Amino acid sequence: MRIRPSGTRNPVQDFGQDPHGTIAVIIALSLSVLMLCIGVSVDMVRWHQAQAMTNSALDAGVLAGGRSLQLNPQNTQAAIEAATSAYLANTANRLPMNSDSLHFLVDGPSQTVVALGTAEMRTTVLSVVGIDHLGLVTATASNSVRSIVSPGGPGGSNLEVSVMLDVTGSMCADGAGPCTNDPKMAALKAAATDLVNIVVRDDQTEHTTKVALVPFSTRVRVGPDGGGGSLMQALTNLNPLQSYVYNMCTDGTGGGGSESSIPWTCTTYVPTPVTDWKVMPCVTDRFFTATGFDATDDAPGAGTWLNAHDGTRAIMSLDSSDTPLLSQTGAPGDPTGNWNYTADGVCADILPGNEITPLTSNKTDLFARINGLEAFGATSGALGTAWSWYMLSPNWSSVWIGGSTPAPYADLHETNSNGAPKLRKVAIMMTDSGYNTLLASKGQDQQMVSNHAMDLCDNMKAQQIEIFTVGFALTELPASEQAIARATLQHCGTDISHFYESLTLDGLQSSFRSIGMKLSGLRLSR
Secondary structure, three states, rough: OOOOOOOOOOOOHHHHHHHHHHHHHHHHHHHHHHHHHHHHHHHHHHHHHHHHHHHHHHHHHHHHHHHHHHOOOOOHHHHHHHHHHHHHHHHHOOOOOOEEOOOOEOOOOOOOOEEEEEEEOOOOOOHHOOOOOOEEEEEOOOOOOEEEEEOOOOOEEEEEEEEEEEEOOOOOOOOOOOOOOOHHHHHHHHHEEEEEEEHOOOOOOOOOOOEEEEEEOOOOOOOOOOOOOHHHHHHOOOOEEEEEEEEEEEEEEOOOOOOOOOOOOEEEEEEEEEEEEEEEOOOOOEEEOOOEEEEOOOOOOOOOOOOOOOOOOOOOOOOOOOOOOOOOOOOOEEOOOOEEEEEEOOOOOOOHHHEEEEEEEEEEHHHHHHOOEEEEEOOOOHHHHHHHHOOOOOHHHHOOOHHOOOHHHHHOOEEEOOOOOEEEEEEEEEEEOOOOEOEEEEOOOOHHHHHHHHHHHHHHHOOEEEEEEEEEEEHOOOOHHHHHHHHHHHOOOHHHHHEEEOOOHHHHHHHHHHHHHHHHHEEOOO
8 A cells, every 4th residue: 555655635635624615616616507597587688679669660561551441352363462571671680580471471361360380589598508499479270369340439439431532623633523533533532442442351251341432522412313303302302304385595695514614505495395314313402591501411301301412402492391382383375494304314513423322331232333433513511511411310210211310410429338428420522622612502692601511520520520631733723712712621620630631643642541441440460
């Protein structure tokens, strides 16, 4: 056996007994653990940031896809592309991924945009201990994020929308018309089509969404040429057919149409018996002899009839009452000169494509009416305003029957279980002109006609009808007309945020889209 010389020391034993060595080991181990903890913390912070960015990007994606689907429900590919583009834009600065299979699709039955797939982030320090990735998102059919369109707004409400559309001659390139697809008219048709696409849902089971169209110019057309007699009788109490002695004009001078700069004048009249002439299916403002122009939504009836094509109800009374005529009765010795009947029942200054459309959820019918709009005539803006109210008024339930019957005003004050109103009634009023026509008579004082329109708006708002107004290319008007037109539209809107002024063709479409988005809420669901 080898004996250690006296005075020598065992290094191992010495190290174990040396307090400095023990401390070094502890420090080394502690530093290792500390560095690992720091590394794990860094990876967890990176994971948290990447997860938040990914979830936010998914939200942005499904919302972008949902908005695209609102604008064009038939183009699901465009919705998917919009969602994908938004997702990629919002993850452009995200940390490196181990994998990302997140993608978007459109659920056809519910018309929602859905996100599916997974995303995993690469790790740094954790990879040392065999953890090379961390899961960020796992979206399956049962827990996916999706966009849901809420008819009537974020809370979901039944929706009735009446859209007043200016189809006067100023909507044509020559400022007079007629025209169907000049730039302004093409923009109007695109804007109205967008609005219908956004607002009217294909699925009407949970909430109903309906739109009415009110094209207006010198008059409002309620039926096709040669037709609409029964509705005209309900509105004016005039018979669909009339036989009488008519003061026929056989010679005249001047231009024709309400946009003509040379007034038409008859120089020779010949009393002529006529048989079964048809009522012209167009109406003008309601007028009471005692109180003037009406600003209510009273149903048509005795004392509240609308006036007919020429601004009267001849051969009946000259106002909205049923007072018998004392002259121009159509009798053999007293021929009538009214312009409410013709042999073919053709309206003037409100062309065949501009027939009203009561409340409906039939998008095919609405699109057909919009595509058929034709511009011509003068700007009877108070009449258009009144008719945008009549379409929404439950007082007119005897006129608008079946699916077009407006819901009662009481529904505006009831709420759903989530606190949203049961119903929203909305009027959208668009014009590019100053209001200058009453009772089919052009060249009236703009302020007077505008005051009448504003009275109507005040009474609509008192019934809790929400009003959006759109002024289109108002800067093309003379300064004085422009100021009155803008003030009228601003006054009519529910508040200043409900007034849109569109200076360009694209701006008109953007305005209608913005209104549509406000009427059709988009929300996320997980």
